[in-house]
Amino acid sequence: VQGAYDAYRNSGWAKADPRQRMRVLRRWADLLEAHVDELAALEAVGSTRTIVEATAWDVPYSAECIRFYAEFADKVGGEVAATTPDKLGLTITEPYGVVAAVAPWNLPIVMAIWKVAPAVAAGNSVVLKPSEMTPFSIVRVAELAIQAGLPPGIFNVVQGDGRSVGDSLCRHPLVAKVTFTGSTRTGAAIMTACAETGPKPVTLELGGKSPAIVMPDADMALAVPGIARGIFANSGQVCVAGSRVYAHRSIYERLVEDLAASAGKLRLGHGLDEATDLGPLVNRKQ
Numbered sequence: 102v103q104g105a106y107d108a109y110r111n112s113g114w115a116k117a118d119p120r121q122r123m124r125v126l127r128r129w130a131d132l133l134e135a136h137v138d139e140l141a142a143l144e145a146v147g148s149t150r151t152i153v154e155a156t157a158w159d160v161p162y163s164a165e166c167i168r169f170y171a172e173f174a175d176k177v178g179g180e181v182a183a184t185t186p187d188k189l190g191l192t193i194t195e196p197y198g199v200v201a202a203v204a205p206w207n208l209p210i211v212m213a214i215w216k217v218a219p220a221v222a223a224g225n226s227v228v229l230k231p232s233e234m235t236p237f238s239i240v241r242v243a244e245l246a247i248q249a250g251l252p253p254g255i256f257n258v259v260q261g262d263g264r265s266v267g268d269s270l271c272r273h274p275l276v277a278k279v280t281f282t283g284s285t286r287t288g289a290a291i292m293t294a295c296a297e298t299g300p301k302p303v304t305l306e307l308g309g310k311s312p313a314i315v316m317p318d319a320d321m322a323l324a325v326p327g328i329a330r331g332i333f334a335n336s337g338q339v340c341v342a343g344s345r346v347y348a349h350r351s352i353y354e355r356l357v358e359d360l361a362a363s364a365g366k367l368r369l370g371h372g373l374d375e376a377t378d379l380g381p382l383v384n385r386k387q
Contacts, residue, residue, distance in 0.1 A: 108254025206232035
């Protein structure tokens, strides 16, 4: 955190021409796409993502996410407040400084980029803690950021578990903002830590269990594959997984049969096997 703070104060990144920050982020996105095979392999080896998913979606999507926020670099400004003619009132946007980001294990690259890209585009420095269960791919992503021109110390990766490293990040006096994706229980603990040592702003993305609702007039040809994708994507390891289904009694039996048949076609296997539909779970606790 001290290194990130020093880089924020001294590297010139926060005060750089916003278009220059945009150009660096664009180069970073280009490098992700140029290394898609390498990054996808690292993601598949060290996480729950299959090589097909990581190649076709995770890495390209992450590159596009970086480009999206790069376009905001010179478009986040302030406002001129309404005052009397002899006064001038301004609201000016400024970077927070050091942003602590705690990312989950289910989509390691994507979730990290969601946090890092907007923060650095706005001129902040970031200390990212990936999940201790998926530590590999984001390190290579950070190396590519430096190669693209991001000043050393602006994007930092620190490894460790949540109870020690994560909690320490949230409580550090030089951390100005915290962003987290994960369980509701951990989110509550992070809010507590930030309130006790700040208070400092917190952005949380937590789990949800919204059900699929199937009415009697539903088109089963659309409903069944949609429900299957909702629960079997990434082997069910998604915070918005549709893990419940409410179906009208008149179509219940048919829906159960069709869903069972759909699930029976899925192929379980190794994450590096291109024929795999359902890859590994992240640990035995599941």
